[in-house]
Amino acid sequence: MNWDQIKGNWKQVAGKAQEQWGKLTKDDLDVVAG
Secondary structure, three states, X not given: OOHHHHHHOHXXXXXXXXXXXXXXXXXXXXXXXX
Protein backbone atom coordinates (compact mmCIF):
# COMPACT_ATOMS: atom_id res chain seq x y z
CA MET A 1 0.00 0.00 0.00
CA ASN A 2 1.45 3.36 -0.97
CA TRP A 3 0.91 6.75 0.66
CA ASP A 4 -1.67 7.87 -1.96
CA GLN A 5 -3.80 4.82 -1.15
CA ILE A 6 -3.47 5.53 2.57
CA LYS A 7 -4.44 9.19 2.13
CA GLY A 8 -7.44 8.21 0.02
CA ASN A 9 -8.68 5.78 2.67
CA TRP A 10 -7.39 7.62 5.73
CA LYS A 11 -10.49 7.19 7.92
CA GLN A 12 -10.51 3.45 7.26
CA VAL A 13 -6.75 3.09 7.78
CA ALA A 14 -6.89 5.19 10.95
CA GLY A 15 -9.76 3.12 12.30
CA LYS A 16 -7.87 -0.10 11.73
CA ALA A 17 -4.74 1.36 13.31
CA GLN A 18 -6.75 2.42 16.33
CA GLU A 19 -8.23 -1.08 16.65
CA GLN A 20 -4.76 -2.60 16.36
CA TRP A 21 -3.09 -0.19 18.77
CA GLY A 22 -5.77 0.93 21.20
CA LYS A 23 -3.47 3.52 22.78
CA LEU A 24 -3.62 5.71 19.67
CA THR A 25 -5.97 8.65 19.97
CA LYS A 26 -7.66 10.57 17.19
CA ASP A 27 -5.20 13.41 17.88
CA ASP A 28 -2.26 11.05 17.35
CA LEU A 29 -3.71 9.94 14.03
CA ASP A 30 -4.34 13.56 12.98
CA VAL A 31 -0.65 14.30 13.57
CA VAL A 32 0.33 11.39 11.33
CA ALA A 33 -2.10 12.56 8.64
CA GLY A 34 -0.47 15.98 8.65
